[in-house]
Amino acid sequence: MAVTLACIGGRDAYNLLQNGALVAERLGPQTTPFGDSQPIYRCESRFGGFFFLSRHGETGYERTPSFVNYRANIYALKDLGARAIVSWSETRAISHNFKIGQYVIVDDLLDETVSRPQTFFEHRGFGHLRQWPVFCPSLRKALIQALGEEKCEFASRGVYVCVEGPRHETPAETRKYAITGGELLGQALVPEVFLAKELQTCYASVCYIARYAEDGTNYRPFEDGRVLPEEVEGQRATAAVERMPRLLERFCDVLSHTPGICKCDSTMTPYVLEGQLGRDWRTWFQQSPPGEQARKGRP
Ligand SMILES: [Zn+2]
Structure with a gap:
């Protein structure tokens, strides 16, 4: 079966690949007109193969978000044949309506990055693309179905704020993002989502909540009227990551028989x-x- 799906993950996702939770063949970095991509792996599942790219490197945190070559990564995945990209992303929740360990299939974003090339067409002006829907509706629909079939706790929408990093937010910034409608904070989805559109490639993200955003206090978060113990917080975030191989496998299955409802291939x-x-x-x-x-x- 041809590989048409790719997953871009962070450090935790890459660790799963390292410890054998994913069966994978290393294809290595790919040369592109925009430089070399991060190393790419071809993974196998019962429902077909998919590519995996570790955003930050293989031996640790080699590249902070500001220095990832996003253009090379998206180009390389498209060049290998990927028609759909799913980003697996850790986030911090601004809104306490989300729970630690919960998945969120985000549907909108605020871009607060300041130093990342956002287009393949730097000197040619072809990037004036509408940004709605921000994320591919076909992939979002399939991801929501896969999470439901796996009986995961998830939210089917959310506004992601992409910050530059690597530092975390200040309390005042958390308040500012909340006022402007932000619900989750992360450092990964921009400019990937914009670049994928320029290469006519479907792109969506499975976010999981690892912790709450900085509020300037040391109070523990409450949940269902009780203080959420720190160890429970850690266990839930770990469990959310460890489910990734199974969820990707389910997603491959769902995607293979989900009719496309998007126009990503004609942007x-x-x-x-x-x-x-x-x-x-x-x-x-x-x-x-x-x-x-x-x-x-x-x-
Ligand atoms: Zn699409």
Whole structure:
């Protein structure tokens, strides 16, 4: 079966691969017009294969979020044949309506990053894309179904705030994000979600709540009228990570028989129809004069 799904994960997800929870073949870093990607693995499951890319490296935390080569990573996954990307992301909850260990299939985001290239078309102006839906509705629907079938506790929507990092937020920043509608904090989804759109690739995220955002106190959070013990908090976050292989397997199964309801594969069609971009996406990044690029785009 052709591999059409890819998962981008953080350090905890990569540890699962290391300890054998995922059966994987190392394909290694891939060379792209935007530099080398992080190493990529091909994983096997009962319902088909998928690619896995560890966002921060293989031997620890080699790259903080500001220095990840997001363009190379997205390009490499697309080049290998991935048509859909799921990001597995740790978050801190601003809103106490979310529980520690709960999954959230986010549907919107606030971008608070300041130093990450957000387009493949730096000098060419092809990135004026509408950002609704922000995340692929087909993948979100399948993820929600998979979480339901696995009887996981989850929320089917949430507003993700992507901060630059690696430092955590200040109490005043937490209050600011809350006022503007933010519900979860993380450092991973931008610019991945925007870059995936430019390469006409489906992208969605499974977030899990590892802790609450900084509130400037040392009070323990309450849950159901009781103080949530610190060890319970840790156990739930760990359990949320450890379920990843099983959830991905279920997701592969659901995705294989879920009809697509998105238009992610045609985001750049206007540019192609106007002849500004070729029909083969790889030609978009070959060095050639603008006139030649236009001719390539004509039928
Ligand atoms: Zn899609």
